[in-house]
Amino acid sequence: MSHRLEPLVVRHTRRLPLPTGPSGQGDVAARQFDAVLMSAGFKLSAELLRRLSGLSEGTVVDIAVRTLRTVRELVGDHVRHNVYFVDFPANVPDTFDFWTRCITEVLAEDETRERTLAQLASGVVNLLTLPSYGNYRHTYAEMLAHHGELIAAAGDRLTVLHLGGKAEDEISALYLALAGSGTPLGEDGLHDLRLLAGHCVDGPQPEAIPVRENRAVVNEARLSAGSGLLLDTVTDVLRLACALSGGDVTLQEPTRFRTLPRPVRRALLAGLDSVVAAAPGKLADVAVHREPWKRLGERLHPHEYPRWPHAAEVFAVARGEREARSFDSRVEELLGMNDVVGATELLTSAPGKLFRSLDRLLRTALDQDERDTVVAAAELVAPEVSGRVVLSVREHLHNRPEATGERRVFVNRLGRAWVTDDTRPTVPPMERKRLIAALDAEIGRRLPRVERVLVDPAVLDVALPLSGRATAAGLGVLPRGSVTPVDGELLRFFVYWKQAEQRTDYDLSGLLLDAEYNTVSWLSYTSLSRFEGEHSGDITEAPDGASEFINLRLGAVRSTFIVPQVNIFAGEGFEECEESFFGFMLREGEQQGRPFEPRTVRMKSELRGPGRVALPLAFRRARDGRWTAKWLHLYLRGTPSANRVEGNQVTVATLLRGIADREFVSVRYITGLLAGRGTTVTPWDGRSVPEGPVTYIGLERPEGLHADSRIITPENLRDLIPE
Structure with a gap:
């Protein structure tokens, strides 16, 4: 079981639970593990490397296989990223020339010539009818042969994996942190909490579970284990019923309640009865979710259990037979x-x-x-x-x-x-x-009384996660409203998707706006190359997965804003496809490499929101020429099909105008309050590490900090929010 949950610890904490196994000479395998990790932008801490080196070679290899699978998925390197134009970003053609070439190739074929001539006569050619358009024309291996090795650069990302404690201790600590979080978790966080709650149901429990959705997930595990339920409102029971039916515990989407076994029905009704008996005024909460209560009553059959009369009152209120004013x-x-x-x-x-x-x-x-x-x-x-x-x-x-x-x-x-x-x-x-x-x-x-805080300046404008529901899972993902520096000469963002059942076409675009939010230009499948950069080419279906990239030379960009967006042109939505994610890379001008290089990835975020247009973040150039990223995590409704950057540029500009200058509560706000209370707040220079314990706040945990130091990184940034 601990091996199954080990990836959760790595993803949430960047720690590898204490490796165990037979002693041996694992130093060679450990160094090889470290080298492979570095190709993906990760590295073992010195302490973890020493621990692995003392284990047997076979043990180290097993750990390496599991961990590499986890970190490659974190960064988006678990899939193959091909491109339509094999030399991308070199030799990307002019859009009109490319379309002309596709038509010319079709006219050269006897079986397709007549149909294409008919389209030309009508004045409109459907690109999807051209065999050479929208599908890869080369294999992944052939694409790799056109690209040289990535030249290492000082700015390449290097995420350190640290040595953790015993596996069960790490799993329990993660469970307590997620279950007791004062901030609502996102969909992926709730999924992870469900796995952890089932494993930890008989172990230590948080002193309080303030977020109701978290409580529903924990109650689901407690019900399965025969433990007592944590209930203090009738809505807690409704959320639990939704969890048992695989529905939405946030109660924002309707749940189709399943037929529940008799023991489960008894437990839910007994819980309802005890809540109402202790505080009859809580019946007033029923009216807020009247319809779900009616549907749940059809599954619970409260009339069959006269020993719980207070539970029956809940459904009487839902049906309007009894008044309980809210x-x-x-x-x-x-x-x-x-x-x-x-x-x-x-x-x-x-x-x-x-x-x-x-x-x-x-x-x-x-x-x-x-x-x-x-x-x-x-x-x-x-x-x-x-x-x-x-x-x-x-x-x-x-x-x-x-x-x-x-x-x-x-x-x-x-x-x-x-x-x-x-x-x-x-x-x-x-x-x-x-x-x-x-x-x-x-x-x-x-705020707690602390003597010294060491803070990485890059984290000061990261927003506090007041809600995690709209923040996607991934690597380097920060809360909405966060502002972080962008250092590099080349910006390359990407999208990957894999359709589940029907043909699905996602289009990556980049909208360039001036300081007044007017459109300067854009890069998309309708505008493949401009002075500022290149588009990798349009892929129109993804049965085996597909990727699109946009490459931009930041020094050449004339606009103030760069707004990446993913438009669904056809097919499955972000929540329907088998997999979809967005991210961006930063490179120096002299670096070569493949279109996708994991160690240059700064951020990779799952796309799992509503709507047909995704706006993960926006890049902004300051007057001094420096670039920053502002995290949006937004989705627009869009249209059922054929969403394009040309059609939503006004909406995107209006939305960005309303959010770009909004100031979010950030790390800078908290450190300012701490300094005002006498705490010594010191910017970290990235090199010197203090000898004694400190509270460290940064984007990554540095090596060498005192063992008693308190570490705050984006993975546990919610700990800065006082209760």
């Missing part, structure tokens, strides 16, 4: 009567809801007394609000427009984005500033 409806009634003070007083009994309502309360208040009441209530209950909510409200208020008429960006928990005019009245500046100061003081009060 808390939100009482708040709405008061606000409908313009009773801001009454609504505020009611909301103080639910501090999280009060904080989420602050904007509305302040812009609804009619006079200074009412505004003072709202702010005073927020200051009073602030200690009872979760750190994640406090930071979210602080970020909202900091970015709140001081005038009407701005554009407002909406992003749901799945990453789907849209923009509309902001017609809300403004929040009064005095109250806004007072609240921000109060929230800063509250977060500062909760």
Whole structure:
């Protein structure tokens, strides 16, 4: 079992659980393992290399095979990345010349000439009918023969794998971290938690599981093991039922409830009964999810179990046979009567809801007394609000427009984005500033007392993961809103996809915008080469997997923004295909190599969102010529088919305008609060390592830190969010 879960530890922590096995002379195999890892952009720490060297050769080889499989998948090197133009980025033709050549080749063939002539006579030629268009014209091996070896460069990525503790200890620690996370996990995180929860159900448990979706996954494992359920609301039971049916525990998508075994039905009904018996007022939560409760009642048959009458009340409320007025409806009634003070007083009994309502309360208040009441209530209950909510409200208020008429960006928990005019009245500046100061003081009060923090400057503008739901799994993936430096002469981004059942055509494009968000140009299958760079060529189906690349010389780019996007032209969506991911590489000008070189990959992110257009991130050039990346993790609805960069450039520009200058709560904010409390915050120069223990915050864990140091990297960045 531990071998099956070992990849989870490597992916989440960049640690390899303590290798065990017969002693021997494994030093040669360990060095070979290290060399192969470096070709993929990874390396063994000195401590891990020493540990492996003392094991038998066979043991080292087994560990190497498992670990290499994990890290290659992390970076996207587990598949073969071919390109349409065999010499890419060299010898990419002009788009019109290329299309002309494809037509000329078809006209030379007797069996296709007549059909093509008919298309030409109509004035429109369907590229998909041309045999030489859209399919690889050479093998992967033939493509490799056209490219020289990658020349090593100082800027190549090198991710160090560190020595971990005993396998069971590492697995348990990871389970506790994910289950007890104060930040919602993404789809992949919930999947990993499910595996870990089943393994760790009889071991140590977190003191609290604040995120309801995490609790549902843990309860699923506890139910299977016959352990007691962790329930304190009726919605906990509904989420558990969704988990048991393989549905959406976030309750955002409808779940098709399965027929449940009698013991499971009894456990769910007993749990419902105990919750309602202890607090009848919690029946008010049923109305929020009335329809799912009705469908679940058809599976649970509560009428068959008269010994749990309180459980039956839940379904009576869902059917409308019993009234249980919700808390939100009482708040709405008061606000409908313009009773801001009454609504505020009611909301103080639910501090999280009060904080989420602050904007509305302040812009609804009619006079200074009412505004003072709202702010005073927020200051009073602030200690009872979760750190994640406090930071979210602080970020909202900091970015709140001081005038009407701005554009407002909406992003749901799945990453789907849209923009509309902001017609809300403004929040009064005095109250806004007072609240921000109060929230800063509250977060500062909760931060731990530490003497010294060592921080990598590259991580300062990384956003705190206030929600992990719309952040995809992968390598080097950072939360939405993060800004990181881009150092390199060549930027190359890529997409890979493999269709599951039907022909699927994804198109990689790069939109170039000026400082005013006007289109300068673009690279796509309709614009293969420009002064700034090249497109690798259009692949129109992927039964065995397909890749597309865009290569850009950053020094030649005339625009301010580069916005990569993946458009679904035809076929399966991002959540339907067998596999799909996006990433980018950085190279120096003199480096050669294959179109895809794993050690130059800076980021690889799974594409698993809604919509037909993906916007993973955007690159921005500052006035001094330096480039940064801003992480978006956004999806646009698009059209059912034939999405192209030409058709969505206005939407993308409008969306980017609304989000590019938004300031997210970042590592810089937290380190600033720590410094204000007397902590010594020192920028790390990448070389000198202090002798004593420190709190280190960076993109990668450096070697040589004291064993008692606290390490914060993107893998556990959520630990910076105070409870």
